[in-house]
Amino acid sequence: MHDVKTEAALESSWSGGKSPFAMGSKKLGMWLFIVSDTLTFSALLITYSYSRLTNPDWPRPFPIFPAIAFSTTMTVVLLASSLTMVMAVMAAQRNDRKKTVMWMVATMVGGLLFTGLHLTEWMNMIFKEHFTITGNPEGTPLFGAVFFGITGLHMTHVMIGVIYLGIVAVGYGRGKFSAEDVEVNGLYWHFVDLVWMFVFPLIYLMSVKY
């Protein structure tokens, strides 16, 4: 026999055999990954902010047109892919496999379009404007390391996200994966979008050429 306090403890969410956060381990694991990756990007962006403010000769290679218009288009494309991912998760919760896969493919198209636009911009900067990771014609060479480092890490996340989406879409379409898998995939994709919401203003809009 247990006393009243022990009984209460055993019935609590933390007594074992229950999920205190009312979610599966995959989703909880993804949240933990997101927190750790947030800290990685935070460290990079905080270091960038310091470098940006303390270097008066920081290059300003992005004119409003075409560079900022181009990167704004990339932002809207990534935001649109987040909306299609929301629709995929909602369809998965209704157990509508066909629409889930359709929305996930739409999200992949958004991710691929974003990556294509980003690579086009990189090629333009490297081959036409002669910006490299170690130097550039306009100012402190630190710019190249920061720009290619942060946007490259983000682009890697996007490409991994597209592959992840493809795997989950095929698995979910064949009935191997559950709605929870789609939702966990959605968390990753929204995180990639969230990171860009910091990268775009801090990297691009802080270096506009007037």
Place this chain on the structure above:
Amino acid sequence: MSTEAHAAEAHAGASVGTNLVVWIGLVAITFLEVFLAYEELKPAVMLSILVVLSVVKAGMIMSWFMHLKYEKFTLVLWLVPAMIFCICMMFIFFFPEAFRLLQMRPH
């Protein structure tokens, strides 16, 4: 509880309309940021405004798109304060040291 049961129970979530409104809000803030880029503000002022707007956008994405608003509040308490604490630590330790190094830079 099985993962399927978790998924089923997990979210009533936001409606399509709400998600659409959030998305329009995110796009609107993005265009506001681009508009600010036209104004020739001092870098420190511009950076501060952009960080605030980005935090608002991140909050919107986490709350609605990532469903954090609809999860148990214990999850928010578990994840968010620890994350903010770590980011504050970065600010506290990176910047004084970084500015100290700046003083040592040869002119």
